Every structure is written in structure tokens, then in C-alpha cells.
Amino acid sequence: MSVIVDNIAELVTHDPELGMLLDAAVVVEAGRIAWVGPAGQAPAADRRIDAAGRAVVPGFVDSHAHLVFAGDRAGEFAARMAGESYDGGGIASTVSATRAASDDELRALLAGRVAELRGQGTTTVEIKSGYGLTVEDEARALRLAGEVTDETTFLGAHVVPRGVDRRAYVDLVTGPILDACAPLARWVDVFCEPASPHAFDGEESREVLLAGMAAGLIPRVHGNQLGHGPGVRLAVELGAASVDHCTYLADEDVAALADGETVATLLPAVEFSTRSPYPSARRLLDAGVTVALATDCNPGTAYTSSMPFVIALAVREMGLTPTEALWAATAGGARALRRDDIGVVRVGARADLAILDAPSHLHLAYRPGVPIASALDL
Numbered sequence: 001m002s003v004i005v006d007n008i009a010e011l012v013t014h015d016p017e018l019g020m021l022l023d024a025a026v027v028v029e030a031g032r033i034a035w036v037g038p039a040g041q042a043p044a045a046d047r048r049i050d051a052a053g054r055a056v057v058p059g060f061v062d063s064h065a066h067l068v069f070a071g072d073r074a075g076e077f078a079a080r081m082a083g084e085s086y087d088g089g090g091i092a093s094t095v096s097a098t099r100a101a102s103d104d105e106l107r108a109l110l111a112g113r114v115a116e117l118r119g120q121g122t123t124t125v126e127i128k129s130g131y132g133l134t135v136e137d138e139a140r141a142l143r144l145a146g147e148v149t150d151e152t153t154f155l156g157a158h159v160v161p162r163g164v165d166r167r168a169y170v171d172l173v174t175g176p177i178l179d180a181c182a183p184l185a186r187w188v189d190v191f192c193e194p195a196s197p198h199a200f201d202g203e204e205s206r207e208v209l210l211a212g213m214a215a216g217l218i219p220r221v222h223g224n225q226l227g228h229g230p231g232v233r234l235a236v237e238l239g240a241a242s243v244d245h246c247t248y249l250a251d252e253d254v255a256a257l258a259d260g261e262t263v264a265t266l267l268p269a270v271e272f273s274t275r276s277p278y279p280s281a282r283r284l285l286d287a288g289v290t291v292a293l294a295t296d297c298n299p300g301t302a303y304t305s306s307m308p309f310v311i312a313l314a315v316r317e318m319g320l321t322p323t324e325a326l327w328a329a330t331a332g333g334a335r336a337l338r339r340d341d342i343g344v345v346r347v348g349a350r351a352d353l354a355i356l357d358a359p360s361h362l363h364l365a366y367r368p369g370v371p372i373a374s375a376l377d378l
């Protein structure tokens with residue numbers, strides 16, 4: 001069964017040859033894009049969706065999210081807005097709430113969050129463990145995540161759990177927890193942040209990432225969120241797909257990213273929710289770094305599922321144009337996940353599209369807070 005979406009006022013493809021098409025159509029067959037071009041030349045299809053003069057863009061690729069958790073930390077947020085600072089210590093309360101929840105409770109919470117993302121135009125989401133921190137609880141988080149995405153990330157090294165010796169936990173997370181989790185994950189991640197007493201320093205992070213790589217996982221890193229540190233350079237050195245946050249970057253970090261293959265994934269909802277300085281995406285792009293944007297949806301530092309909100313922040317606060325921000329939220333996220341079948345509209349790619357209740361993608365940043373984007377059900 002084929003479907004045509006026509007009467008598209010503006011189609012953003014991110015395909016260098018196709019570019020941006022006005023008055024366009026897309027034909028989809030078996031979940032893949034079968035034809036893209038001017039509406040007047042479109043082939044017939046079994047079913048028609050009339051875009052009615054709206055814009056269509058690649059579905060958002062949210063390459064950084066923590067969706068398997070119970071409870072919330074609204075009180076911690078309020079305290080921060082009153083002047084408290086964030087150091088990762090609140091993660092422990094989410095760990096307690098998550099461990100106490102049943103599988104079905106977590107599954108229902110996760111399903112609600114995935115529906116919320118999709119309702120705002122996200123068609124691919126990466127999901128991390130990291131609120132279990134035991135063999136059973138980390139494996140459970142990854143099993144649940146694997147029910148809704150292929151992009152599952154083992155983040156056993158999120159923080160050292162309360163009451164556990166730091167060295168003993170590094171041994172656990174590179175040993176028995178990793179053994180249980182590696183078959184359930186594609187990626188290994190670590191919260192590399194010497195500025196936090198709860199997270200991991202450069203050498204511990206290296207150990208975690210090397211163990212994950214030896215178990216067949218591909219590295220990605222939480223780095224340079226709370227201060228300057230070794231996260232970015234470690235990520236580049238180990239060939240990580242992405243280093244995420246990048247809030248505090250030295251010139252050497254930017255140079256390393258420019259010379260390496262690692263994507264810099266920026267998470268402006270975190271700066272918003274922790275009242276931190278926004279990093280300059282412009283500085284990274286000007287240096288030749290590939291930049292992605294993601295939500296970091298989590299109960300501590302960014303309880304939002306909205307990629308349009310992230311795009312608007314990146315434009316307003318990080319120096320991106322609306323077009324660059326859309327690229328980073330789609331094709332950039334795909335690069336951060338090492339995928340070439342998403343984040344782009346071209347023949348053969350996955351038919352992951354978002355429709356905007358607006359004639360142009362510029363409205364994503366121009367109309368902040370207005371729910372104009374949703375994933376197209378094809």
C-alpha cells in the first residue's frame with residue numbers, strides 16, 4: 001500500500017541534491033520513502049494525505065534522553081530557581097523511586113513519554129539506563145527501553161550509588177552490571193564530570209568506556225556539563241559517536257572536536273533548567289564541528305520532551321539560524337547515532353516525517369511554545 005503526502009508548501013529534505021522543495025509531494029511505501037519531488041509530477045498512490053499548505057520536515061532525532069524513571073524532582077527545580085546549584089546529587093532520589101516502581105508502572109510511564117515526544121514531531125529517540133545502578137535494575141531499564149527503541153544506551157556509570165564505595169562501583173559497572181547489560185544495549189555512556197562528587201573522573205570514565213567497547217558497545221559521553229574537564233577530549237580520543245552537553249569548552253576541546261569524528265550534542269534545555277550559561281553552537285559550527293541538538297529529557301536537569309523548544313532555545317541562545325537548528329535536531333541527531341536512514345528525506349530513507357502546522361520550518365523557532373509539530377502517521 002503506497003501513501004502520497006502532497007500539497008506540501010515547503011519540504012525540508014536535508015538531501016544535498018534535493019535541497020528545500022516548495023509545493024512538493026512525498027510517496028511512501030512499506031515504511032520507506034519511494035518518491036520525492038514537485039507535487040505536479042507525483043505518481044499515483046493508494047492513499048492520499050493532504051498537507052494543505054503546511055511544511056513537512058524530517059522527523060526529529062532525539063539522540064539523548066533518559067526516559068525510564070519514576071517520580072519527579074519539581075522541588076529540586078524550584079530550589080535551583082531560588083539559587084541552588086546542580087551537582088547530580090538529586091539523581092539518587094530518582095534511583096530510589098525507579099527501583100521501587102514495578103515493570104508495568106515503568107512501562108506505562110515510558111509509553112506516555114514516547115507518545116509525548118511523537119506528538120511533538122520526534123520519530124527516533126535514544127534512551128539511556130542510569131536510574132537503576134544494580135545488575136537487575138539496569139538490565140530492566142534497558143529491556144524496557146528496547147521495547148520502544150533500537151537506540152538503547154547503557155549508562156550504569158551515571159553516578160556512584162549512595163552507600164557504595166566508588167572503586168567497588170567502578171568494578172561492578174565494568175563487570176557484572178556490564179555483562180548483564182551489554183546484550184541489551186547498542187551504546188555505552190558515562191557521566192564524566194570531575195566537578196561533581198557523584199559522577200566519574202577522566203580515568204574512571206576511560207575505564208568504563210573501554211570496558212563497554214570491549215563488550216561490543218559504541219561509546220558516547222556526558223562531558224563538560226558542570227565545568228571544564230576531560231570529557232570532550234576523552235570522547236574524541238576513543239572515537240565516541242557523540243559527546244553531549246559541552247557547556248564548558250576550552251579552545252583545545254573545540255580543536256579536538258574539529259579534528260575528530262565525534263559529534264557535539266548540545267542540550268539547551270539543561271542550561272535553561274539549571275540556569276547555566278549556554279554554550280555557543282556558533283563557535284562549534286564555525287570551527288567545523290558537527291553539532292546535534294537533543295532534549296536530554298530527564299527528571300533532574302531537563303524535564304521536557306520538546307524538540308521544538310530545544311530548537312527555539314538554540315536559535316535564541318546559542319547562535320544558530322532556524323535552518324541550522326533544524327538540521328542539528330534531525331540530520332545532526334542522526335549523525336550522533338551513526339544512522340544514515342533517518343534525519344533526511346530521500347528515496348530509500350525511513351519514512352519518518354514531521355508535519356508543521358505552519359507554512360515554513362522557520363516557525364519552529366519563531367513560534368516558541370506553540371505546539372505546531374507532530375509526527376506524521378503514515
Ligand SMILES: N=CN[C@@H](CCC(=O)O)C(=O)O
Pocket residue numbers: 088090091094191222225270296298299300301302
Ligand atoms: N548529567 C547527567 N545526567 C542527566 C541528569 C540526570 C538527573 O539529574 O537526573 C543529564 O544529562 O543532565
Ligand SMILES: [Zn+2]
Pocket residue numbers: 064065066222296298
Ligand atoms: Zn543526559
